[in-house]
Amino acid sequence: MSETRHDSLDLDAFPPLLGIAAWSGTGKTTLLEQLLPRLGERGLRVAVIKHAHHGFDVDQPGKDSYRLRQAGAAPMLVASRARLALMMETPGRDEPDLAQLVEMVRLQAPDLVLVEGFKAWPLPKLELHRPEVGKPLRVAEDPWVKAVACDASLALPEGVEALALSDIEALTDWVAAWPTRWPRERSPRPVAEEATR
Numbered sequence: 001m002s003e004t005r006h007d008s009l010d011l012d013a014f015p016p017l018l019g020i021a022a023w024s025g026t027g028k029t030t031l032l033e034q035l036l037p038r039l040g041e042r043g044l045r046v047a048v049i050k051h052a053h054h055g056f057d058v059d060q061p062g063k064d065s066y067r068l069r070q071a072g073a074a075p076m077l078v079a080s081r082a083r084l085a086l087m088m089e090t091p092g093r094d095e096p097d098l099a100q101l102v103e104m105v106r107l108q109a110p111d112l113v114l115v116e117g118f119k120a121w122p123l124p125k126l127e128l129h130r131p132e133v134g135k136p137l138r139v140a141e142d143p144w145v146k147a148v149a150c151d152a153s154l155a156l157p158e159g160v161e162a163l164a165l166s167d168i169e170a171l172t173d174w175v176a177a178w179p180t181r182w183p184r185e186r187s188p189r190p191v192a193e194e195a196t197r
Contacts, residue, residue, distance in 0.1 A: 008099075008122060009098065009099050009102070009121065009122060009123055010099075011123065011186040011187075012186065014102050014106065014113070015102075015106055015109075015110055015111070015112070015113055016111070016112045016113065016178055016179040016182035017102065017112075017113045017115060017123050017124065017182075018112065018113070018114055018115065018123075018124055018125070018126060018175065018178050019114075019115045019116075019118060019119065019121070019123050019124065019125035019126070019144070020032065020114055020115065020116050020125070020126055020128065021117075021119040021125040021126070021127045021128070021138060021142070021145065022127060022128035022129065022130075023133055023135040025130075025133050026128045026129065026130050026133055026135075027128060027130070027165075028116050028117075028128060029050075029116065031128060031149075031165075031168075031171070032048060032114065032116060034168050035114075035168070035171065035172055035175055036048070038168070038169075038172040038176075039112070039172065039175065039176055042172075042176050044111045044112055044176060044179070045108075045109070045110045045111045045112075046110060046111065046112045046113075046114060047105040047108060047110035047112070047113045047114070048113075048114050048115075048116060049098070049101045049102065049105060049113060049114075049115045049116070049118070050116040050117060051096065051115075051116060051117025051118050052117075058085060058087060059076075059085075059087055064078075065078040065085075065087065069087050069088075069089065074088050074089060075087060075088035076088065086104070098115065098118050098121050098123075111179050112175075112178060112179050114175075119138065119142070122144055122188065123144060124144055124146050124182075124185050124186065125142065125144050125145045125146065126145075126146065126147050126148075126149060126163075126174075126175070127139055127142075127145045127147070127148045127149070128148075128149050128150070128165060129148055129149070129150040129152075129154070129165070130150070130151075130165070131150075131152050137154065139156060139157060139160055140157060143188035143189040143190075144188050144189075145160060145189075146160065146161065146185060147160060147161035147162070147163050147174065148160060148161075148162060148163065149163040149164065149165040149171060150162070150163075150164075150165050151164055151165045151166050157189065158189075159189050160189070161174070
């Protein structure tokens, strides 16, 4: 199933957003697992919104919350003193609405929202690229890509930063600085700068 954009984002109204965009098998989740504790050590509260292409359950069949959700609770919120989870059926939707999801996490006042997937949505992105995956770079067709992390040498459009995918400290520095860059990075690259350097 291809991901389609259903709406636009009012980036002026949202906390700092950064998409982590890459083809399946590139290591988006692995990178986030490495980044999140390092960003937390720097005092950043980071929310993550992840796109899932298939039906999924975070609830266990037979549990009360599962049974109530199946019975029609919309949404189903289960909470303890250690955690909470909000689950809701979304019938009739082709894809989730990123703007609504950002609104949900905004209530928690994060310093930064990392968005895994949602690559068709117009928001600033860090593209991860591994040539061995055999997929093309998206940066040339997506003016929202602000940097590409790859361990190979690449020809990138003007204004796109090159980062080493294996240098987790440098990637942490770049992502940690994103909230301060957000006010001036909330727009795509100008079309005139699309020539590769």
